[in-house]
């Protein structure tokens with residue numbers, strides 16, 4: 001599905017070519033800091049995103065992802081650090097800068113009384129070179145609901161509309177904050193195709209997600225945030241380095257579950273065949289697995305995403321959008 005402009009306006013000269021041809025830096029963050037009361041939510045965070053890249057920011061609840069992203073979007077102030085988004089400081093980015101970014105936030109916008117088509121058309125008017133609203137509605141799979149009022153949509157349909165509203169301005173840089181929450185598997189896969197199509201047209205994408213499969217499928221690079229800093233970054237397939245990807249061989253011997261990490265699993269299997277196989281020649285419960293992105297991620301953040309990682313928001317320190 002191609003999303004075309006409603007006007008003959010050509011793409012901006014700065015728009016990168018697909019495939020990551022020499023482009024500039026879309027996002028540049030150094031030493032970012034943000035404190036809420038006594039809580040240091042962002043604590044010296046560094047991040048760079050090249051034009052045309054899809055970067056997934058991962059991290060447990062309360063790690064500082066949303067705070068960081070909202071600072072980049074210009075919706076939240078910062079206490080310190082250097083931030084450039086499409087070459088500008090979000091604090092001083094004006095209307096023209098804002099029109100170059102798209103935001104799919106966690107909280108839906110409220111256009112409950114409009115139909116889906118009206119809502120997308122309405123939002124398109126805020127942008128100088130919007131996509132065809134009907135094509136966008138189609139791209140997110142909402143054509144059958146185009147004449148339905150927003151308030152009547154299901155949660156997942158509402159989320160798709162959020163995505164439509166975020167992309168109708170044909171942003172150069174798109175922020176996707178947990179975009180597929182509530183999507184059924186089919187819608188999620190369609191959405192992934194859409195994200196790839198956007199990237200192919202040169203859009204830079206910053207994605208935050210708790211869905212490791214989504215990050216692995218979509219991202220060129222992932223950045224893992226913990227306690228307000230990036231603790232690891234790299235392509236999803238090699239995050240954590242070769243050490244983190246050493247295969248794990250597990251088996252049961254004499255009724256006891258055993259496992260061993262080894263770079264030479266075949267040699268270990270030969271040894272086990274001689275020493276741990278039962279009378280039938282089989283090694284009980286034998287499995288050889290290579291750590292997934294999820295395994296590496298959990299190792300990096302110190303265990304499953306849990307309440308332990310999340311601290312309650314301190315009351316009385318709410319900060320309004322900057």
Ligand SMILES: Nc1ncnc2c1ncn2[C@@H]1O[C@H](COP(=O)(O)OP(=O)(O)OP(=O)(O)O)[C@@H](O)[C@H]1O
Pocket residue numbers: 036039041059060061062063064065066067068311312313314317318319
């Ligand atoms: N407006 C606020 N007022 C006070 N504390 C806040 C505010 N927003 C966030 N915090 C705190 O800052 C820390 C980082 O929160 P943030 O929402 O950035 O994390 P997150 O990584 O996006 O989490 P999640 O995955 O749950 O969305 C948390 O401890 C949170 O409680």
